[in-house]
Amino acid sequence: MQLELLNEQGQAASKLDVPETVFGREYNEDLIHQIVVAFRANGRQGTRAQKDREQVRHSTAKPFKQKGTGRARAGMTSSPLWRGGGRIFPNLPEENFTQKINKKMYRAGMASILSQLAREGRLAVVESLKLDTPKTKVLADKFKAMNLESVMVIAEEVDENLFLASRNLKNVFVVEPRYADPVSLVHYKKVLVTKGAIDKLKEMFA
Numbered sequence: 010m011q012l013e014l015l016n017e018q019g020q021a022a023s024k025l026d027v028p029e030t031v032f033g034r035e036y037n038e039d040l041i042h043q044i045v046v047a048f049r050a051n052g053r054q055g056t057r058a059q060k061d062r063e064q065v066r067h068s069t070a071k072p073f074k075q076k077g078t079g080r081a082r083a084g085m086t087s088s089p090l091w092r093g094g095g096r097i098f099p100n101l102p103e104e105n106f107t108q109k110i111n112k113k114m115y116r117a118g119m120a121s122i123l124s125q126l127a128r129e130g131r132l133a134v135v136e137s138l139k140l141d142t143p144k145t146k147v148l149a150d151k152f153k154a155m156n157l158e159s160v161m162v163i164a165e166e167v168d169e170n171l172f173l174a175s176r177n178l179k180n181v182f183v184v185e186p187r188y189a190d191p192v193s194l195v196h197y198k199k200v201l202v203t204k205g206a207i208d209k210l211k212e213m214f215a
């Protein structure tokens with residue numbers, strides 16, 4: 010299989026042979042959905058908390074007499090049936106949202122995403138992406154010349170200049186292959202992979 014090798018103007022200069030096992034897989038929507046949901050769930054901190062009927066502030070006095078009112082009997086206002094009462098099954102900070110994904114499934118899902126991006130023309134290869142100075146404007150002008158507004162860059166190595174230049178760009182995300190995640194791959198309109206990162210992706214997902 011071949012992918013477009015872009016020049017500094019964002020034009021296809023030539024073709025680059027890439028492994029079919031990573032960039033030529035069939036689209037597996039169910040598997041992609043599963044790894045995306047699991048990735049987002051595993052990133053949740055679980056810091057939300059609610060109060061049960063023991064923890065809410067309330068009076069222990071009986072709100073009205075037991076009989077003769079025609080209303081349902083009530084013992085105290087902390088009941089979950091009352092407004093301001095405690096929750097029956099409250100969310101607790103120690104709640105665990107993690108989902109387990111097997112390594113084989115994760116590799117297959119990531120390869121399926123990369124393959125679909127290649128089929129849609131949203132994935133391309135660049136020779137390299139290195140900067141002489143850590144200037145955001147320099148990198149922004151480079152992407153503007155390539156007509157890229159929303160781009161994820163997978164580079165074989167993210168040096169200090171590239172990291173500092175890219176961190177303030179709103180729709181630019183630069184990572185090494187080991188930090189590439191399914192949510193970012195789906196989110197950005199274009200994915201650029203350097204030639205050096207192709208071999209690492211092959212080792213990880215083939």
